[in-house]
Amino acid sequence: MSAKVVPLPPNSASETTDFLRRMASMVSGRNGEMLLRAASLIESLAQRAMSAERLYHQQQEENKRLVELREATELASDAMVSQIAALRAQLAEVTAAAAAERTAFDSERGKLLDLMQHAESHIGKLTTELGTLRASVDAFNETVISVPIEVLRLARTQFDYLSSGFALKGDVISQAMSEIGGFAIDQALTAKKPADKA
Numbered sequence: 001m002s003a004k005v006v007p008l009p010p011n012s013a014s015e016t017t018d019f020l021r022r023m024a025s026m027v028s029g030r031n032g033e034m035l036l037r038a039a040s041l042i043e044s045l046a047q048r049a050m051s052a053e054r055l056y057h058q059q060q061e062e063n064k065r066l067v068e069l070r071e072a073t074e075l076a077s078d079a080m081v082s083q084i085a086a087l088r089a090q091l092a093e094v095t096a097a098a099a100a101e102r103t104a105f106d107s108e109r110g111k112l113l114d115l116m117q118h119a120e121s122h123i124g125k126l127t128t129e130l131g132t133l134r135a136s137v138d139a140f141n142e143t144v145i146s147v148p149i150e151v152l153r154l155a156r157t158q159f160d161y162l163s164s165g166f167a168l169k170g171d172v173i174s175q176a177m178s179e180i181g182g183f184a185i186d187q188a189l190t191a192k193k194p195a196d197k198a
Contacts, residue, residue: 013042013043013045013046016039016042017039017040017042017043020035020036020038020039020042021035021036021039022180023035023184024036024039025177026177026180026181026184034136037136038133038136038137041129041133041136042133044129045126045129045130045133048122048126048129049126051122052119052122052123052126055115055118055119055122056119058115059112059115059116059119062108062112062115063112066105066108066109066112069105069108070105073098073101073102073105077098080094080098149189152185152188152189153189155181155185156182156185156186156189159178159179159181159182159185160178160182162174162178163175163178163179163182166178
């Protein structure tokens, strides 16, 4: 059974992990630890997915090479059959060569099957780890606290005030952190609006 490989979007994992780490730096306690853990898990899974994709492509190339080798062997065998009348004296030698080719082909085919089974096993492990990550995210979602919208708007205003103050002082890092905090609140408020209309 062949596995379908879906290429990962470029930089999607790194953007996500960067965002999670920035968010973790803004929160403390268990929430921050969970964000850092999620970022680490995403990086680990992305690396494993890339390894599985590379292995799959290597197996595809190997399979293509084996098909070409088999086709070449079959063409050689057809040519030998058409010349059998003139080459009766060499028939024993040709038969031995064909048997050796077949043995090598079977050996290569066995190796390819082993590699495919290993890839399927690896994909199964990745699927299990993805399920574990989803369960971890679900557990994290259960720890989220509901905050009134007015409190979020007040916090947004405070972030704007802090950002302006830091900008006047020339503290670019603190200004950026304040703007990130404000942006995160904007995202929460934007995500809330469609839910309110439903």
